[in-house]
Amino acid sequence: MTIASTITDFLNKVSDPATESIEVVEYEHHEIHAGSFYRAGFQKDIPNGGTAIVAITTPDTTKWLHFRPAVDVELEAAIMLYENPTSVTGGTSVTPRNANRNFADESVATIVTDPTIDTTGAVIIGNQVLGSGKSSGGTGGSAFEWVLKQNTTYVMVVTNQATGAANETNIRLSWYEHTNKN
Numbered sequence: 001m002t003i004a005s006t007i008t009d010f011l012n013k014v015s016d017p018a019t020e021s022i023e024v025v026e027y028e029h030h031e032i033h034a035g036s037f038y039r040a041g042f043q044k045d046i047p048n049g050g051t052a053i054v055a056i057t058t059p060d061t062t063k064w065l066h067f068r069p070a071v072d073v074e075l076e077a078a079i080m081l082y083e084n085p086t087s088v089t090g091g092t093s094v095t096p097r098n099a100n101r102n103f104a105d106e107s108v109a110t111i112v113t114d115p116t117i118d119t120t121g122a123v124i125i126g127n128q129v130l131g132s133g134k135s136s137g138g139t140g141g142s143a144f145e146w147v148l149k150q151n152t153t154y155v156m157v158v159t160n161q162a163t164g165a166a167n168e169t170n171i172r173l174s175w176y177e178h179t180n181k182n
Contacts, residue, residue, distance in 0.1 A: 031176035035103030038096040041172040046160040057110040060151035067146045072170040075162035076131030082122040082155045091115030
């Protein structure tokens with residue numbers, strides 16, 4: 001086998017048959033095809049001065065979560081992302097869904113909504129205010145992914161800052177699960 005035939009064989013496997021251009025997908029998109037990309041979230045009409053809370057806990061394994069949270073709000077809201085809160089109790093379990101519906105495997109993460117939390121001593125790793133003048137909303141999310149620590153709990157708190165009005169809110173979590181090769 002010659003070098004030229006080896007290169008040709010390789011290109012035939014990774015190129016578009018019509019144009020012979022090399023096909024490339026972003027890594028996150030690859031994780032969807034591989035069946036290791038998950039989504040979860042919830043919607044809540046947050047009362048005046050109230051909160052919507054979601055907690056995600058990573059397992060004590062070498063499978064790490066590459067995490068990208070996002071929030072949509074109808075009115076102004078403050079968003080805080082905490083690492084290692086003192087306590088997270090109760091709440092409603094949410095089942096993460098595999099983004100590749102041809103895979104039946106389950107995420108290693110545990111997610112609950114609206115638990116009772118104590119963030120004393122927690123590390124704030126992200127914060128953002130969405131909306132303007134307490135009368136309009138917005139959409140925000142991390143422009144990059146967080147690689148979450150193993151065996152750690154993270155809490156996202158969305159606080160309604162609209163005066164005298166409920167705030168329709170969507171919290172969207174997406175992540176892929178990856179084990180380092182080295």
